[in-house]
Amino acid sequence: DSGVTQTPKHLITATGQRVTLRCSPRSGDLSVYWYQQSLDQGLQFLIQYYNGEERAKGNILERFSAQQFPDLHSELNLSSLELGDSALYFCASSPDRGNEQFFGPGTRLTVL
């Protein structure tokens, strides 16, 4: 158990819909990262927040957005969902701007 929690574990929705994925980092970790894992794209970095501020952006679509709240939990919002958005979404946290990241169990999103 990494100490990072993600909810929900599974999510099934339809095209065009909007969903919110939630992540609680390890106690004391200030950085939260979001990744997308799919068969065709592999593991892709989406976005990072550090202590409530966006720190780095990766291959995140404009339909996707994230935020980190004062209690340091984070949410990833996915809107206008397409079939190709079906993937595993991981959250990771780290204690500072360092390099070791601890991953949550992931949310499996299925778009029908």
Next chain:
Amino acid sequence: AQSVTQLGSHVSVSEGALVLLRCNYSSSVPPYLFWYVQYPNQGLQLLLKYTSAATLVKGINGFEAEFKKSETSFHLTKPSAHMSDAAEYFCAVSRGDKLSFGAGTTVTVRA
């Protein structure tokens, strides 16, 4: 840009045999390097990391990796495979906050 290349998307080994997973990185300066393991239906777990303190890094579950600057490699090894080592393994590189992952190598262990 930092990147890693994992050679071989699938590796099959016999139980008790050597496990060797290859990773090459591209970087103009020594990066931080990691190996993560992903068991079926689980998140990624850190196996080991290289942060320039020592070129031979020992990790969990009997794995180790050697950083070779001349070869820009960070190959992962385990002397004797166990059935529980069946999983997907990812090499990753970072500078700053961002991790870039390789495509992954799936390891199967034959009894």
